[in-house]
Amino acid sequence: MHLVTAEEMRRLDRITIDRLGIPAAALMKNAGRAIAEEIIALCNRRGEAGTAGGPRQGGEAARDNGAPRNAGAWAAGGAHGEAAAPGAGGTRRAAARSGVRGDAAAGMAPRSGGNGGDGGDAGAAGITPRSSGPGGAAVTPPKLVISGDAALMTEHAESEHWLVLVGKGNNGGDGLVAARYLREAGIAVSLLYAVPPESLTGEAALQRDAAAAMGLPAAVHGGGGPDFAGYSGILDALLGTGAAGAPRGAYAELIAAANASGKPVVSADIPSGLDADTGETHEPCIQASLTVCLAFLKRGLLQYPGAGAAGRIVVRSIGIPAGLAREEGLSAYWLTPAVLEGVLGVDVSRRRAPDGHKGTYGHVLVAAGSLRMSGAGLLAARASLRAGCGLTTWAVPGKLLPLLVCAAPELMLADAGGEADGTWNASAAEEVLKLADGRDVLAIGPGIGRFEDDKAWLKAIWEGAECPLVVDADALNILAECDYGSWRQRRAPVILTPHPGEMARLAGVKTKEVQRDRTGLALSFARERGVTLVLKGAHTVIASPDGRVFVNTTGHPGMATGGAGDCLTGIIAGLLAQGLDGAQAAAFGVYLHGLAGERAALLRDDPASVIASDIIEAL
Numbered sequence: 145m146h147l148v149t150a151e152e153m154r155r156l157d158r159i160t161i162d163r164l165g166i167p168a169a170a171l172m173k174n175a176g177r178a179i180a181e182e183i184i185a186l187c188n189r190r191g192e193a194g195t196a197g198g199p200r201q202g203g204e205a206a207r208d209n210g211a212p213r214n215a216g217a218w219a220a221g222g223a224h225g226e227a228a229a230p231g232a233g234g235t236r237r238a239a240a241r242s243g244v245r246g247d248a249a250a251g252m253a254p255r256s257g258g259n260g261g262d263g264g265d266a267g268a269a270g271i272t273p274r275s276s277g278p279g280g281a282a283v284t285p286p287k288l289v290i291s292g293d294a295a296l297m298t299e300h301a302e303s304e305h306w307l308v309l310v311g312k313g314n315n316g317g318d319g320l321v322a323a324r325y326l327r328e329a330g331i332a333v334s335l336l337y338a339v340p341p342e343s344l345t346g347e348a349a350l351q352r353d354a355a356a357a358m359g360l361p362a363a364v365h366g367g368g369g370p371d372f373a374g375y376s377g378i379l380d381a382l383l384g385t386g387a388a389g390a391p392r393g394a395y396a397e398l399i400a401a402a403n404a405s406g407k408p409v410v411s412a413d414i415p416s417g418l419d420a421d422t423g424e425t426h427e428p429c430i431q432a433s434l435t436v437c438l439a440f441l442k443r444g445l446l447q448y449p450g451a452g453a454a455g456r457i458v459v460r461s462i463g464i465p466a467g468l469a470r471e472e473g474l475s476a477y478w479l480t481p482a483v484l485e486g487v488l489g490v491d492v493s494r495r496r497a498p499d500g501h502k503g504t505y506g507h508v509l510v511a512a513g514s515l516r517m518s519g520a521g522l523l524a525a526r527a528s529l530r531a532g533c534g535l536t537t538w539a540v541p542g543k544l545l546p547l548l549v550c551a552a553p554e555l556m557l558a559d560a561g562g563e564a565d566g567t568w569n570a571s572a573a574e575e576v577l578k579l580a581d582g583r584d585v586l587a588i589g590p591g592i593g594r595f596e597d598d599k600a601w602l603k604a605i606w607e608g609a610e611c612p613l614v615v616d617a618d619a620l621n622i623l624a625e626c627d628y629g630s631w632r633q634r635r636a637p638v639i640l641t642p643h644p645g646e647m648a649r650l651a652g653v654k655t656k657e658v659q660r661d662r663t664g665l666a667l668s669f670a671r672e673r674g675v676t677l678v679l680k681g682a683h684t685v686i687a688s689p690d691g692r693v694f695v696n697t698t699g700h701p702g703m704a705t706g707g708a709g710d711c712l713t714g715i716i717a718g719l720l721a722q723g724l725d726g727a728q729a730a731a732f733g734v735y736l737h738g739l740a741g742e743r744a745a746l747l748r749d750d751p752a753s754v755i756a757s758d759i760i761e762a763l
């Protein structure tokens with residue numbers, strides 16, 4: 145599934161309207177209908193679960209047409225203050241209850257004449273089907289099944305009254321369309337405009353007038369906190385992809401009040417207050433229980449804190465061809481098995497050749513670990529085998545080697561020289577390069593620590609290793625202090641696997657700058673440096689030098705434990721050894737690592753007790 149920025153969304157919108165000739169009004173109608181369908185489905189789920197929004201407020205709320213009490217009133221297209229009369233949906237509800245489909249299926253012939261068009265009152269007709277013909281022979285009436293727009297019907301309307309917060313732009317327009325469909329389903333709806341409705345323009349203005357013509361109760365926010373008590377839910381149609389900066393004025397007041405209301409909030413396209421591109425949440429930002437994202441998944445919905453404000457996300461088509469994103473060269477994706485296979489060409493089944501042998505699946509060399517941090521090397525080495533490579537050799541400073549015998553019987557150990565105290569030194573690079581000769585991939589960094597002339601060590605390996613290189617942990621911190629752009633160009637792929645702090649050092653920015661726009665930063669860094677970048681963290685970002693970027697959502701908070709990153713390094717190395725290219729190994733490795741973390745967490749009563757080895761065992 146593609147991820148888009150606000151600008152890319154606008155571009156696809158324009159192409160659909162200008163090149164494909166699909167009117168903007170049609171897109172908005174589709175958007176509003178999709179939002180309404182998702183709200184109706186939510187009402188049906190909670191109606192069936194008996195957790196409906198509570199009886200529709202009688203008395204004052206109904207009498208004052210449902211508009212919030214302290215807001216300025218705006219002509220509701222009818223006598224001000226009339227109750228929100230049920231729309232056509234009222235009779236349609238009767239039909240739904242009587243079940244035109246049910247009765248018809250029982251052979252009730254639709255009533256001739258009358259308004260058989262929508263079947264609205266057929267259920268009330270009470271026609272009994274003939275059960276026998278002349279001479280008493282049983283006659284089975286013809287089966288006639290008629291059904292309606294099930295997605296726009298509910299039997300729980302009486303306990304629902306939704307308030308639509310309407311912004312000035314097309315996001316507001318979507319909300320106005322949704323309001324009409326909700327009304328058609330028999331759900332009471334009231335509108336609360338953030339700005340005077342007269343200021344709406346274009347498609348939004350058309351929807352404003354249609355809503356008024358249908359007599360939807362409407363009011364304009366008049367400052368202060370509106371009273372949400374009489375409502376069972378709120379539709380946030382304030383700000384969408386046209387927002388810029390923190391919500392201002394009435395928008396900010398309404399967002400804060402909606403969040404404080406305790407009512408379920410459904411957001412149109414994105415939660416108002418969210419940056420659609422980066423996932424930053426401005427103050428205030430809607431905390432939605434459901435976001436109905438239109439046309440394409442917005443990047444900001446997959447990056448925290450935005451991902452935490454969106455609630456459940458459902459992406460709904462509104463008539464913009466999905467293939468347009470690919471045709472327009474968009475290359476950001478939510479990482480799913482379909483994307484792994486369809487975009488990256490990964491065989492997620494990882495079929496093994498019947499005549500395969502250890503050599504078939506490659507040989508990983510891990511140069512990692514030191515006296516105080518030998519475990520990091522062990523985790524990376526073991527994880528590479530669990531990822532399916534044929535053989536793994538773990539190169540360590542000679543002092544450690546006898547201490548590590550049988551630490552993992554599946555591993556081969558190699559003496560990389562180093563200092564007498566079990567630390568690395570620059571000359572160890574030559575040993576690593578000798579060992580790397582004939583190996584399929586080299587992973588460096590976990591647990592190596594910092595040591596004298598470590599920059600020379602890294603430069604020698606970076607320039608001398610012919611095989612793909614995975615660089616992690618302190619090797620990244622060393623790299624951050626080097627001008628590696630001036631080093632000899634590498635032919636084989638390089639994969640860097642920084643966490644946000646290491647990324648900050650590599651990019652020369654502060655960590656909060658890294659987290660502000662993870663996807664954007666990862667993409668620009670990978671392109672500029674010609675590396676595959678794995679920016680770890682909740683929803684890890686994988687960016688390749690060719691400009692593709694993937695956001696992974698497998699994983700579990702229980703993975704926030706020492707050594708989890710070492711495991712990922714090993715997994716990626718193990719996949720590279722099996723012939724995957726840089727982007728494939730990085731993306732698939734992150735995906736599998738997250739899945740393993742989820743499984744490991746499930747095996748513990750408390751996910752806080754997950755440790756890195758559990759991730760390896762769960763691969």
Ligand SMILES: NC(=O)C1=CN([C@@H]2O[C@H](COP(=O)(O)OP(=O)(O)OC[C@H]3O[C@@H](n4cnc5c(N)ncnc54)[C@H](O)[C@@H]3O)[C@@H](O)[C@H]2O)[C@H](O)CC1
Nearest residue numbers: 157171313314315383384385386387388389390391392413
């Ligand atoms: N294919 C599509 O993308 C479609 C999207 N639809 C919906 O349209 C919105 C985007 O609409 P747009 O008019 O561009 O912008 P907004 O509705 O988000 O409103 C912006 C509006 O609000 C004011 N504003 C901007 N920033 C702020 C702020 N920080 N505080 C207060 N006010 C702000 C500004 O004046 C703008 O006018 C998209 O999300 C979808 O919901 C179409 O309906 C269907 C096709």
Ligand SMILES: [K+]
Nearest residue numbers: 383412414416
């Ligand atoms: K919104």
